[in-house]
Amino acid sequence: MADLPKSADVVIIGGGVHGASAAFHFARKKAGRILLIEKKFIASGPTGRSTALVRQFYAMDFFTRSACAAHTIFRNWKDVVGGDGDPGFQKVGLLALAGPERAEHLRRNALRAAELGAGVELISPAEVRALVPAMNVDDLALASYEADSGYADPSSTANALVNRARELGATIVQYRGVDRIRAAGGKVVGVTSEGVDVDAPVVLNCAGLYANRLLAPLGIEVAIKPERHQMCFFRRPAGFGVHPAVADSLLMTYMRPEHGDLTIHGKLSYDEIVDPDAYNEGADADQIVRNAELIAERFPVMEHGLAMGGYSGLYDATPDHHPVLGAIPEYAGLYADFGWSGHGFKHSPFTGDLMSDLILHGKAKDFDLTPFRWTRFRENDLVPSARWAADPHPKHRL
Ligand SMILES: Cc1cc2nc3c(=O)[nH]c(=O)nc-3n(C[C@H](O)[C@H](O)[C@H](O)COP(=O)(O)OP(=O)(O)OC[C@H]3O[C@@H](n4cnc5c(N)ncnc54)[C@H](O)[C@@H]3O)c2cc1C
Numbered sequence: 001m002a003d004l005p006k007s008a009d010v011v012i013i014g015g016g017v018h019g020a021s022a023a024f025h026f027a028r029k030k031a032g033r034i035l036l037i038e039k040k041f042i043a044s045g046p047t048g049r050s051t052a053l054v055r056q057f058y059a060m061d062f063f064t065r066s067a068c069a070a071h072t073i074f075r076n077w078k079d080v081v082g083g084d085g086d087p088g089f090q091k092v093g094l095l096a097l098a099g100p101e102r103a104e105h106l107r108r109n110a111l112r113a114a115e116l117g118a119g120v121e122l123i124s125p126a127e128v129r130a131l132v133p134a135m136n137v138d139d140l141a142l143a144s145y146e147a148d149s150g151y152a153d154p155s156s157t158a159n160a161l162v163n164r165a166r167e168l169g170a171t172i173v174q175y176r177g178v179d180r181i182r183a184a185g186g187k188v189v190g191v192t193s194e195g196v197d198v199d200a201p202v203v204l205n206c207a208g209l210y211a212n213r214l215l216a217p218l219g220i221e222v223a224i225k226p227e228r229h230q231m232c233f234f235r236r237p238a239g240f241g242v243h244p245a246v247a248d249s250l251l252m253t254y255m256r257p258e259h260g261d262l263t264i265h266g267k268l269s270y271d272e273i274v275d276p277d278a279y280n281e282g283a284d285a286d287q288i289v290r291n292a293e294l295i296a297e298r299f300p301v302m303e304h305g306l307a308m309g310g311y312s313g314l315y316d317a318t319p320d321h322h323p324v325l326g327a328i329p330e331y332a333g334l335y336a337d338f339g340w341s342g343h344g345f346k347h348s349p350f351t352g353d354l355m356s357d358l359i360l361h362g363k364a365k366d367f368d369l370t371p372f373r374w375t376r377f378r379e380n381d382l383v384p385s386a387r388w389a390a391d392p393h394p395k396h397r398l
Pocket of ligand 1: 016020050206211316347
């Protein structure tokens with residue numbers, strides 16, 4: 001176990017997949033003494049409970065480009081990241097389904113994403129049926145299909161990034177919390193971890209659900225609501241075979257295959273806000289029953305499936321369900337990468353590259369992070385929904 005150094009060039013708070021990615025990219029860029037501090041163990045927070053869908057297409061250009069860049073890393077991990085780790089990427093394909101009301105939005109958004117390089121095509125209900133014969137397509141008007149998308153193993157991904165960062169010289173300290181971010185004279189001077197000061201001119205806050213608690217004492221107020229999301233497992237009956245990941249805007253559910261003949265299934269949105277330090281980590285009996293009904297609506301054969309329980313994970317939900325990214329200009333040297341609100345896994349291998357470029361070179365490649373500044377909340381300049389079949393919005397072209 002690494003000891004806590006007295007100083008560093010960059011301190012990253014949090015060993016979820018975003019902190020892990022930042023540590024890797026800083027180390028890869030030989031950015032000096034990189035220190036990641038995680039209060040528990042790597043991927044012990046929401047990252048470890050992620051469904052970890054890896055897809056390429058959003059309604060908003062920023063996210064489509066970021067997801068595509070990350071997808072390329074997932075698919076070329078050995079060449080880009082190297083080391084012995086493996087993110088466990090499984091290319092099972094991904095379908096997004098729309099009914100008549102949302103079909104035109106899905107069409108417009110998918111065509112735009114394809115223009116930007118996303119591997120997505122539009123297919124008819126009959127083509128969906130040919131691809132997945134077990135699916136009920138009666139209510140569908142259109143679907144998008146990403147043949148090269150799928151899912152990964154979130155814990156393996158974070159650990160592969162951290163282990164590679166360590167090989168490249170980063171220091172990873174686990175089971176040690178950061179008490180506070182230290183600042184003086186309008187700039188960051190380090191952190192205090194369990195009573196011990198670490199001096200550093202740069203601090204990157206990747207503390208997820210707890211990121212706001214570290215910022216509030218500095219006068220930076222961002223609301224983060226811990227949203228409880230219940231995921232349920234169902235055993236597919238014999239003869240069903242495997243299926244692609246499915247995002248279903250009609251039933252407001254999503255699912256993907258899990259190991260063996262299991263499918264993991266959940267709702268696209270939940271509204272239960274909980275205490276992240278004391279919440280029910282299992283799935284409620286009535287939610288499992290409801291999810292069993294929903295999965296059988298889409299796959300009638302699942303009436304003969306077996307409910308196998310479930311678990312809950314938390315989204316670090318900001319007011320617009322989008323992350324806070326970039327500099328916190330009130331304090332030179334303070335940066336944010338948190339609040340991904342349930343869609344941050346797929347971007348993570350690339351986000352560390354963006355953030356490290358911003359911090360080292362003053363520019364996040366050709367990505368504009370302005371829409372994701374923390375002050376947008378108090379300015380009421382929120383980022384719109386960027387889901388597959390979202391309504392058009394001028395910010396989608398950012
Ligand atoms: C059920 C579920 C399903 C999901 N499905 C998907 C999906 O299909 N696709 C997708 O793209 N995304 C998905 N997500 C979202 C995705 O998993 C998250 O956006 C992502 O994992 C967030 O990573 P993170 O590193 O920002 O935060 P976290 O995983 O929250 O990591 C933050 C870390 O910081 C540590 N920490 C906090 N405070 C301190 C402190 N003071 N000192 C030291 N360490 C601290 C925590 O212990 C934690 O390990 C899902 C999430 C959940 C819960």
